[in-house]
């Protein structure tokens with residue numbers, strides 16, 4: 039393992055009014071593989087993700103990515119550094135086509151700048167062609183390619199989830215945070231997706247995934263953090279964690 | 294220069310009073326219906342015209358003028374809400390679409406008034422005695438205004454705090470879903486606030502009309518200071534609005550003195566209220582509401 | 589009154605308001621920025637043009653200056669306001685417009701205060717007939733409109749256009765996908781204001797006289813009607829809306845000349861305006877023309893490939 043953690047979270051807290059959604063959490067994610075996070079509903083997993091991404095400002099603590107402090111940055115700056123997330127509730131652009139949703143997410147599209155889009159149209163047209171190919175491949179993988187040119191508003195709930203996932207893969211991030219990517223997806227496709235993520239993780243993208251489905255974690259995740267009431271209560275290999283009594287107590291409530 | 298501070302203070306109270314009665318309805322409906330109703334300006338104008346018509350054209354006196362203006366304007370407001378804003382909201386219109394629709398409704402009312410009464414300014418026929426108490430001068434109209442403002446402010450305060458309807462209004466404005474879930478008929482609450490709010494706007498219109506002139510722009514002339522009261526007080530916050538109204542009143546009246554001394558046009562006193570809107574929205578959009586529990 | 593100058597006058601106004609509608613469409617239709625102070629930038633452009641024309645500057649310099657001052661005004665106003673909720677932005681921009689009008693009204697040294705300011709002929713047309721003067725104006729207005737149209741068309745059918753539409757739909761999601769939403773909004777606000785400034789300059793150049801009463805909030809509202817009627821996020825829609833609203837305006841004015849009505853036609857005109865916009869919002873909230881999809885060459889060829897692939901399968 040490399041010495042320095044890819045993502046380092048130190049003593050991070052985030053509260054809403056009186057509720058400590060995230061309470062003094064510290065954790066390290068190192069480069070490579072699939073990392074996971076589990077915990078009962080409302081334990082603060084999504085809040086932690088949104089705090090890492092800069093959508094919420096942490097009340098306390100520091101977050102660093104590749105050794106650089108990111109907890110005072112805007113989300114777009116964090117994205118530019120290769121740290122990207124997918125939302126638990128998909129946030130897609132309804133009136134745009136599915137393909138356009140994918141293309142918005144691409145990182146470093148030269149046509150994103152006003153000057154280029156007006157005066158350097160040749161420059162990004164080539165890039166756009168390549169990006170469209172990539173996007174269509176990803177869409178084919180999540181079985182949405184036939185709808186590529188339809189408005190995203192026409193998608194079903196599960197399909198929106200799939201688009202949310204496919205779209206962040208367009209960014210080719212260094213670290214990708216996925217918030218329950220398999221929720222609402224049929225089990226066969228969910229498994230296929232995890233296999234694909236596993237394959238991608240071998241090509242330089244590290245994953246941190248929130249997932250309630252333990253069978254998928256057993257098979258694919260190398261490490262897991264258990265969050266309960268905003269704090270990390272256990273950590274280890276998924277197989278070992280499930281044998282930890284603390285884990286059951288968290289899910290079943292106080293006995 | 295000799296500055297008559299007592300008079301300035303009194304004038305501020307008077308200006309603030311009109312703004313306050315004009316602002317309450319706008320503030321509460323903004324909060325409950327989620328858009329700022331620009332046609333509120335025309336509720337003020339309509340009130341002024343109905344008041345003028347009843348008291349000066351029909352010669353029935355002021356009290357009937359107040360009552361009829363309140364009821365008729367309230368009814369027009371209800372019709373606008375039921376006939377236009379609610380159907381739009383049901384069809385999923387955005388806040389911006391609702392705001393544009395309210396400007397359109399304002400046009401319809403304003404120019405209908407223009408068609409009915411014409412655009413030449415009209416004046417109330419009442420004459421008011423002027424009283425001099427020490428250094429300050431006050432007319433009967435102002436005394437009446439202060440009386441009406443005090444009564445309605447106190448009535449509203451106790452109604453909001455003590456009555457079932459008041460509690461329902463407060464609950465609906467702080468959390469509509471929760472209010473609906475706990476058995477409050479939020480829709481009915483909204484209808485009532487549209488009615489009363491516009492009725493009060495009509496009263497403000499009569500006072501404004503009686504002290505200046507009555508013409509189709511009577512309401513639009515003061516809608517931005519009224520917006521300043523709504524915004525500074527915190528949208529939907531009654532007690533905040535009271536404080537804000539007098540702050541805006543003071544700013545305008547002290548502003549006039551300051552502007553004259555600086556050699557600037559007194560027209561800028563309006564600009565002060567406008568600046569308050571801009572600064573509040575940018576710096577602290579919840580306005581003075583941060584000092585008050587939701588009311 | 590002869591019909592020809594009247595028609596030509598109509599065409600000039602369609603052009604000037606076409607530019608206004610295009611620029612509001614860029615701001616609101618594509619980016620979701622509810623600018624309720626459009627008239628402020630129209631005013632800045634018009635006064636810049638008028639003041640500069642009096643120094644003897646040629647029309648193109650005056651127009652460029654109009655665009656620049658409005659753009660700077662747009663930037664100054666947008667910077668603090670960009671992170672505001674949409675309805676707050678609307679109120680702030682509306683108020684800004686009123687402050688600006690108050691300033692030009694009260695400060696005689698800027699543009700003559702309430703007495704207004706005459707615009708020197710920045711295009712030398714001594715001896716030309718009134719009709720040919722209008723024709724020159726039409727030419728100028730439509731060249732400017734064409735340039736604005738092409739710029740917006742290029743911008744909205746590009747990856748940039750995709751980003752601003754994403755910001756309109758969900759600005760937080762767009763930011764989480766790496767888009768600096770404040771930067772994009774400021775750029776759009778500047779560009780939109782520059783175009784409104786050009787429209788203002790053309791307005792001053794054509795009328796040869798301006799005063800503060802020409803820049804009431806109603807101008808803003810008229811432009812909004814054009815965009816909402818024509819169809820937000822469709823540039824042809826903005827032009828169609830501008831033409832229709834002008835037509836409506838002229839139509840009701842013509843009625844005034846030829847018929848006697850029991851109601852004053854000016855009042856009737858605005859009442860009908862109000863009714864029209866409410867009907868549009870109720871029954872055709874997307875406007876007459878629907879939002880135009882993003883078109884780039886790469887997308888077009890991908891779509892063509894997609895359909896041939898489907899045909900082969902089928």
Ligand SMILES: Nc1ncnc2c1ncn2[C@@H]1O[C@H](COP(=O)(O)OP(=O)(O)OP(=O)(O)O)[C@@H](O)[C@H]1O
Nearest residue numbers: 054057059077078079080081082083084085086126
């Ligand atoms: N924006 C917010 N405002 C107030 N409270 C919030 C907000 N977001 C989350 N919370 C609260 O913080 C706590 C943690 O929520 P969070 O969404 O992080 O849970 P989670 O672990 O992702 O749950 P789930 O598995 O159901 O997605 C909950 O009690 C929730 O009510």
Ligand SMILES: [Mg+2]
Nearest residue numbers: 083084085126
């Ligand atoms: Mg969650």
